[in-house]
Amino acid sequence: MLDIGVVGAGIRGRMFTRALGQLQDVRVVGVVDPTPAGAALAAEFGAAAYEGHEDLLSEHDLTGVVVATPDFAHRDAAVAVARAGIGLLVEKPLATDVGQAREIEAAVDAGGGPAMVAFENRWNPRFVAVRQQISEGAVGDVLFQCAHLNDTRFVPERMLSWAARTTPAWFLMPHTVDLALWLSGRTPRSVFATGLRRELARDGIDTYDGVHALVTFDDGTTLALQSHWVLPESYPSVFDFRYELVGSRAAVRVDGSDEGVHFAGPSLQWLHHTTVERDGRLVGVAAEIARDFACLLRGEPVSVPTVAEGVAVTAVVAAVHESVTSGRVVSL
Template sequence: MRFGIVGSGIRGRMYARSLGEAPGVRVAAVCDLDESSARQLGEEFGAAAFTDHRRMLADSELDAVIVATPDFAHRDVAVDSAQAGAHLLIEKPLATTREDIRAIHEAVEAAGVQCLVGFENRWNPAIRRLRELSAAGRFGEVLTQNILLSNTYYVPREMLSWAAKSSPAWFLMSHTVDAAGWVADKAITSVVARGSRGRLASLGIDTWDVIHALLTFADGTTANLTSTWVLPDSEPSIVDFKYQVVGTEAAVDVDLQDQSVRLAAEDYSWPGLLGGELDGRLQGPPTWMVQSFAARLLDGAPVGPGIADGAMVTDVVLAILESLETGAPTPITPSLAGTSAVSHA
């Protein structure tokens, strides 16, 4: 099976390597607007390199395409790839506007291809266990979830050249909105959000510093999300990720970053157990996700989470951003007719 990858940054390179370790697939083409970056990635993986994804699609006879472009730049690549008959793995969020969601959905439906939206935490063993415990009734009724997912300054200042066109809502809450809906298996009906901005703007990155969002589900229960981009760079990890589920019968707390490995040297760090290599092969949720995507395509099996899940998350994040601006509770407006803000896959 021949894969193309659009976007040769951190994620595109990780996907290329992960697929290189998977049976029955190969990276046949890569594309990036930066010609030198595309050429370097192509040479590393023996793939043809392009700067125009349309040329890549016309010349490469691809079975699947991974869209690893910035949050706001998914639509054209996804639509054109679907129309070329390629299955899709699209980085989260699926899109940042309802119009883009509808365009991608229509193209995928018309072409009859499959689409997986990259909510990698569904392959995170800890969050998967929370979902299993919830589905088995171990929590009783899930009453609330408290989820913290934040980054140090390194992410908006160094890692993302396009941080001013994104926010902690798009970059981080896309993960936690999906997780909250998946673990509770309930429809999200409204949000109230509060936040602050100014610190990153003073550094030339005009976006939100801190966002808090209270999600309300159809049965009146809640999930409380917090994401920031202003943790000190002296933190032991660039990511802080903590998750609590409280139910009528049980509660559970998970620290997804301090994974019992603490290194004290010239500084203090949490090396973590997820990610990295084992026997020279990449491990961790994003690698397992893309390898599962490839394996299921090879087997002719359905993939997911799909467009309905991606649309749900985008709808909720749009409501969060609207509530930040208005200060008012904001109902969830589904982008796709006949869908609701719930994630079952």
């Protein structure tokens, strides 16, 4: 039996708890969150509730821990888990600071336990299909990539209580940066970015409305990134996700927000089905991430995003912010 702890009882923590808890050889034994949501989630799964990760680690012989706290708060729990040699799953991004990301990486190396980062597009069937075409040579050399990942105002204004402590670049770009690195296999060398801070700040949420960035790779190819979160809530999806790739032999375009199910009720909605509930069980991407984490903990061969890859993504997004602030190209 794999005994699992979960740190963070928000949207992602709850999702991972459900997905792991439905596996036959997995038992969620503890949930860490100082809010009432933590106690409620723990009670739902018959687990112990804790306010800090220290008690979770001291009271259980854990096989693995999921860290799904707010983005800026991953380090302390992740380092403690990794140093103890316990298997680790960290929600993206690994950290919002390069130094903290490297601390987590060093702790994983020192502890010797398995670790992965939940860059969920690695499990998205659309992008798995794209990567297969690239690996088979159908695309040729990757020349240009462009990724738009945006949110409606619902996310910073109502979904995230900590929106003022992050940015749309930290919240959204880890998805697209990891996707681009995974698909192209290239090493980023420089970043230039600009950002706008106006509408949300005017409404009392002191963060950027949006950020644009251009990443140049070691072979001269480029990745253009756009992430903002000021779309009107009338948009039929809470997020707008479009990815384009041009290769020397073919081009690819993926619409990641319109999944083909249009629901016309009082308003038009695009229903998402990469993770859905069927007969009380989660199926899709979330379930696949949980299954692969369990495989990793058992020592079975499985392809998952590594902590080193998480450090690389954090370095790119940190450079995006440095460029926005300085107005200069930032070398990596």
